[in-house]
Amino acid sequence: AQSVTQLDSHVSVSEGTPVLLRCNYSSSYSPSLFWYVQHPNKGLQLLLKYTSAATLVKGINGFEAEFKKSETSFHLTKPSAHMSDAAEYFCVVSGYSSASKIIFGSGTRLSIRP
Amino acid sequence: DGGITQSPKYLFRKEGQNVTLSCEQNLNHDAMYWYRQDPGQGLRLIYYSQIVNDFQKGDIAEGYSVSREKKESFPLTVTSAQKNPTAFYLCASTGRGRVAGGTDTQYFGPGTRLTVL
Numbered sequence: 001a002q003s004v005t006q007l008d009s010h011v012s013v014s015e016g017t018p019v020l021l022r023c024n025y026s027s028s029y030s031p032s033l034f035w036y037v038q039h040p041n042k043g044l045q046l047l048l049k050y051t052s053a054a055t056l057v058k059g060i061n062g063f064e065a066e067f068k069k070s071e072t073s074f075h076l077t078k079p080s081a082h083m084s085d086a087a088e089y090f091c092v093v094s095g096y097s098s099a100s101k102i103i104f105g106s107g108t109r110l111s112i113r114p
Numbered sequence: 115d116g117g118i119t120q121s122p123k124y125l126f127r128k129e130g131q132n133v134t135l136s137c138e139q140n141l142n143h144d145a146m147y148w149y150r151q152d153p154g155q156g157l158r159l160i161y162y163s164q165i166v167n168d169f170q171k172g173d174i175a176e177g178y179s180v181s182r183e184k185k186e187s188f189p190l191t192v193t194s195a196q197k198n199p200t201a202f203y204l205c206a207s208t209g210r211g212r213v214a215g216g217t218d219t220q221y222f223g224p225g226t227r228l229t230v231l
Contacts (some may be wrong), residue, residue, distance in 0.1 A: 034219065036174075043118075043204055043222035044157075054190040090156060092220075102147075102220065 002027045004093045006105035012112045019078040021108045023065075023091035025070060033074045034092040035065055038107075044090065050074065061085070086112045116169035117141065119206050122170035125228045127192070127199065135226045137205035147206040147220065150174060159203065163188055192228065200230045214224045 004092040007022040026030060032051045048059025055067040065076045076090060091105040118139045127133045133209040137146065147163050149157040159172030163182040177196025182188055189209075192199045203226045 016146075036222075041202075041225065041227065043120075043224045044206075045222070046219055049219055101159075104149075106156040107154075 002029075002031065002093050002101065004091050004103050004105050005109050006089075006091050007107065008108050010111065012111040012113060013081050015083055016080050019063075019081045019110065021076040021077065021078070021083065021089050021091075021110065022104060023074045024072055025074060025091070025093045027093055032094045033062070033065075033067060034094070035074075035076050036090045036092060037060065037061075038090065039087045040087075047076070047089075051097045053058045081110075081112050083112050083114070086110055117175075118205060118207055118221055120203075120223035120226050122226060123224065125221070125226055126146060127230050128229060130194045132191055132193050133228065135203055135205075135228070137188045137190065137223060139186055139205075139207045139221075139223075140187075141207055141209070141221065142185070143207035143209050143221075144185070145208045145218075146182070147208075148162045148172075148178070148180065148190045148207065151202040151204060151225075160190065184197070197206055202227050 005024045021035045028094050034049045035047040038044045047063050048057045049108050050057045050067045058064045063078050065074050088107045088109050090107050094102045121136045147162040148160040151157050153154055158174050160178050160182045161172050163169040166182055166185050169180050169182050179191045203221040205221040208220050
């Protein structure tokens, strides 16, 4: 069975400060993990994905995430927040079995203060 | 440009009416998915299709129906049996169907916002 938990429903940071969005997962198999971003009334855009290669994954717009198997975490970070980063972020887990499902976290809303 | 298109962007429905949401992809993807998103919530899977002429119920299929007659098209019908249809609907596709095993990145359309009047 698989599950994903986004630990914060809302995160607020000042522009220019670091961003940390937390995600923990549970998977019986070696998982694939994704982060998506959604701006208001838009579809989801892929930020980055982990598929058992390098544990530190670099994505678009300066975001990166580190897969930590011992902590079952896949937190999303960015060194310096920009106003355009304000959006909803989703952590997604999927197993490598044809029977496994794609599971979405409940989302974290990121707000950026000027 | 390859991608997924959904239409219409906004849709209004009277109670008791069936409506159909369009989803088309030109990515040559085998698998397609429909999700529902409610305010402040994540995505919930309605239906998915791994291959033409085949589809499976997701977690919240009641009150919805789909068809997959062509690889590039996966329309979703919201029927009058769906008690609370007002939501944002997202269509997605992946390159490999689940039957083939393995995972692949989901690509999403821009969404359709359905409002019941």
